[in-house]
Amino acid sequence: MALCLGKTKTVLNNLKGKVGLMGIIERSIWSSSLTHHNKSLAAPTVAQKLTNPHSNIDVSATLLTSCRFESVKAERDFDTQYDFVANQDLDFPGGKVKFTPQMTFISESPEERVHCYRVLDENGCQVTCSDFAEQLSEEIAVRMYMNMVTLQVMDTIFYEAQRQGRISFYVTSIGEEAINIASAAALTSDDLIFPQYREPGVLLWRGFTLQEFANQCFGNKSDYGKGRQMPIHYGSNKHNYFTVSSTIATQLPHAVGAAYSLKMDKKDACAVTYFGDGGTSEGDFHAALNFAAVREAPVIFFCRNNGWAISTPITDQFRSDGAVVRGRAYGVRSIRVDGNDALAIYNAISAARKMAIGEQRPILVEALTYRVGHHSTSDDSTKYRPAVEIEWWRMEQDPVTRFRKWVESNGWWNNEAESELRSNVRKQLLHAIQVAEEVKKPSVAEIFTDVYNTPPPNLCEQERSLRETIRNYPQDYPPDVPL
Numbered sequence: 001m002a003l004c005l006g007k008t009k010t011v012l013n014n015l016k017g018k019v020g021l022m023g024i025i026e027r028s029i030w031s032s033s034l035t036h037h038n039k040s041l042a043a044p045t046v047a048q049k050l051t052n053p054h055s056n057i058d059v060s061a062t063l064l065t066s067c068r069f070e071s072v073k074a075e076r077d078f079d080t081q082y083d084f085v086a087n088q089d090l091d092f093p094g095g096k097v098k099f100t101p102q103m104t105f106i107s108e109s110p111e112e113r114v115h116c117y118r119v120l121d122e123n124g125c126q127v128t129c130s131d132f133a134e135q136l137s138e139e140i141a142v143r144m145y146m147n148m149v150t151l152q153v154m155d156t157i158f159y160e161a162q163r164q165g166r167i168s169f170y171v172t173s174i175g176e177e178a179i180n181i182a183s184a185a186a187l188t189s190d191d192l193i194f195p196q197y198r199e200p201g202v203l204l205w206r207g208f209t210l211q212e213f214a215n216q217c218f219g220n221k222s223d224y225g226k227g228r229q230m231p232i233h234y235g236s237n238k239h240n241y242f243t244v245s246s247t248i249a250t251q252l253p254h255a256v257g258a259a260y261s262l263k264m265d266k267k268d269a270c271a272v273t274y275f276g277d278g279g280t281s282e283g284d285f286h287a288a289l290n291f292a293a294v295r296e297a298p299v300i301f302f303c304r305n306n307g308w309a310i311s312t313p314i315t316d317q318f319r320s321d322g323a324v325v326r327g328r329a330y331g332v333r334s335i336r337v338d339g340n341d342a343l344a345i346y347n348a349i350s351a352a353r354k355m356a357i358g359e360q361r362p363i364l365v366e367a368l369t370y371r372v373g374h375h376s377t378s379d380d381s382t383k384y385r386p387a388v389e390i391e392w393w394r395m396e397q398d399p400v401t402r403f404r405k406w407v408e409s410n411g412w413w414n415n416e417a418e419s420e421l422r423s424n425v426r427k428q429l430l431h432a433i434q435v436a437e438e439v440k441k442p443s444v445a446e447i448f449t450d451v452y453n454t455p456p457p458n459l460c461e462q463e464r465s466l467r468e469t470i471r472n473y474p475q476d477y478p479p480d481v482p483l
Helices: 002-037 055-066 072-086 138-163 177-185 200-205 210-218 251-264 277-281 283-295 324-329 342-358 387-396 399-409 415-438 444-448 457-472
Strands: 089-092 095-098 192-194 271-276 299-305 333-338 363-368
Touching: 138 177, 138 200, 138 210, 138 342, 138 399, 138 415, 177 200, 177 299, 177 342, 177 399, 192 251, 210 415, 251 271, 251 283, 251 299, 271 277, 277 283, 277 299, 283 299, 299 342, 324 333, 324 363, 333 342, 342 363, 342 399, 444 457
Parallel strands: 192 271, 271 299, 299 363, 333 363
Antiparallel strands: 089 095
16 A cells, blocks of 8 residues: 555656646746747746756756747747737727737826816916917907906896895806807807806897896796796797706707707708706716717807806816816817906807818817806805805906906907996896886796697696686785786
């Protein structure tokens, strides 16, 4: 029995040595192929292996593999095979994809953030070497400035009216006047606008009167929405301005669909949709960008990155470099712009419109700005951001002041014109509010119109029930709404 066990042990040791040698040779061949192309991955030297108790076998294996490329022809043949594999590509839908032997993950963030295009610095001076191709005439520049001032005054007056209890709700555009007016100036009246709720300046530029703004905020009979919308939910068929909806980002897919219809009809126009940084977290944003890219729709996505989605800061909104980098992920050409620089916005939107229509493609514009006002009259932003931060943006980065300095430097504006404009706008707004308050409210019947040509029985029953409830409990309903 002892003899059998001894022989078995000898056989096992021999097998172990042979198997071990084969395994080491296989590993050495793989290591050699790596070291041939990457010297930093060199195999351990013979001297290092001598420190190993079993180095007799390892040294033999190393000596054997060192002769592997003794033939120059063999090495050349290996290079050819390696290069052949590295240079192969896959003809995959969307284009050819090259193969690589190197395993590389795409970084989650670039080494440097995407640059922000600007034309005017904080002092209203044109920056050196700026490619401001779209030179503004005096007429357009002055009109832009006057509209920015009007929007600023309108926000102040309507905000005060809400605080006095004369209207129920309001949203200001303070700090974002350049985004409103400059983008509108770069478009044409045929372009379709799909707003969020902080772009009344676009409608103002297109000719919506102060009285029309007041009628909507007071929800009277002259309101185009017949009093069925919240204040600031403007809309105008005449001005190609689709009615505002407070639901975030729902307007983005609508804009793409409208843009695709413009493309099918071969119209010389595009669709433009506005949204905030918070809107980029909605599924509609991603669906819309992909939809637009695949269908090559002439649409401009305008993201107002103003730092806050109500009380949510962009640090809790993004891990990417803002919204601009998301365009490339969907195959959408993109640009980042200084949102407080009216000239930069005008130039960028002019160029975006030409590309969208001329090349039939979507464009993403991210404007970096700051929401100086509260989110709405229902919000107190000092509860979640420091007052000193708000004041710095108000005083140092005000887009209206910056653009005024540039207009004045061209000799197109002065203090006298400034005082006259602000006084006139204020008077017009106060008068518009007085008129809007005196106009009667729409009747209860208007709640049930404009949906069906012939109202169905269930809708008729709802109207009857509402009228009966108002008659029974008149103290709970506004007395100025006629039955």
